[in-house]
Amino acid sequence: MSCKLWRSVSRAVLAAIILAGGISAAFADEKPKARPAKGPVKIFLLSGQSNMTGRGTLGDLSKPPAEQKATLVKFIMAPKNVEKYKFLYSGPKKTEGPGRAGWTVRDDVFITIGEWPHLKPGEKGYSSYRKHGAFGPFYGSRGSRGFGPELGIGHALGDYYDETVLLVKISFGANSLAGNFRPPSSGGKLGDKYPLVIQAVRDAIAHLPEIVPGYDKEQGYEIVGFLWNQGISDMSDKHAGEYEENLANLIKDIRKDLKSPAMKAVVAVTGNWGWDLAELRASKKTKEEKDAAAAPVLKVVEAQLAVSRRAEFKGTVATAETRDFWRPREQFGGRGIGVHWQANGESYWLIGEAMGKAMVELLKR
16 A cells, blocks of 8 residues: 555554564565556656765654754654654554664655665675665665655655656765766766766666566656756866756766656755855855855856756756755754765755655656
């Protein structure tokens, strides 16, 4: 049964389930129930650097939300949000394991991450990379203890489609678009990660029967969209000036190489430090130093906004604004560093939600 039908489950029932005995294994170790085929599997490519990989902190659903600063739990359990986000923990199938239990696992959305071959449950390193399974949290970085934008994206797309959705996430931390992801049309040396991005989709297609229970060739698939969350590594005087052209070429080249000319694309603004870049500027002493630090950031952000305004991309490319989702540490808590949104679960959820909604709006056109 789809999790869409279970959003009315009460928090009291949730608590009883979480506190019940027998919690041991991670949900990914279990084979999800096969869904009847309703049409071609809708495939979406997710790529970028560490903020696509995801450093978001989930928190523990069995513990008081108020004690869990900067977590997704604290955000979704706030009085103004608790009804809206019940679907994240009220589905019929849930994650299991100490500190991991109670999150909804969907049976209409699946995800594959990393390069192939994929690790099998029980193999060393399985929980951190090169795996696939039913969709839920724990497909982020840091040993898969957290999540990235894929969580908000997957729920938005799963709610939109009757057909099965597959997310193919292939991301690499500290990689630039000018260098590592450099597309063929930008000239110069091809980025070492660009072929891996293309191959990840091809590998997923080749392994569809393994990833999606009940899949058969008659059902088929469709490569529908591309979601991009990257920019930090290009925020320099060396790379920022070519970002818009490289990004436009990336979208066009991926469409060409995947033979999907109608593929929609959503670009997330690299919104770290918010609208005024106050915390970034504060780390510098003089006005000149502050302006110099801000300049390449603003240039990349403007490029991300400009791509979706291009006439050639009208109705097929959108930019998701994220600067509203910056959460200062002194007010909201957090850990890690600013380039990773301080691992704030609220920020990572809102980024993914915004990207997912932007993609849905493109799909409606």
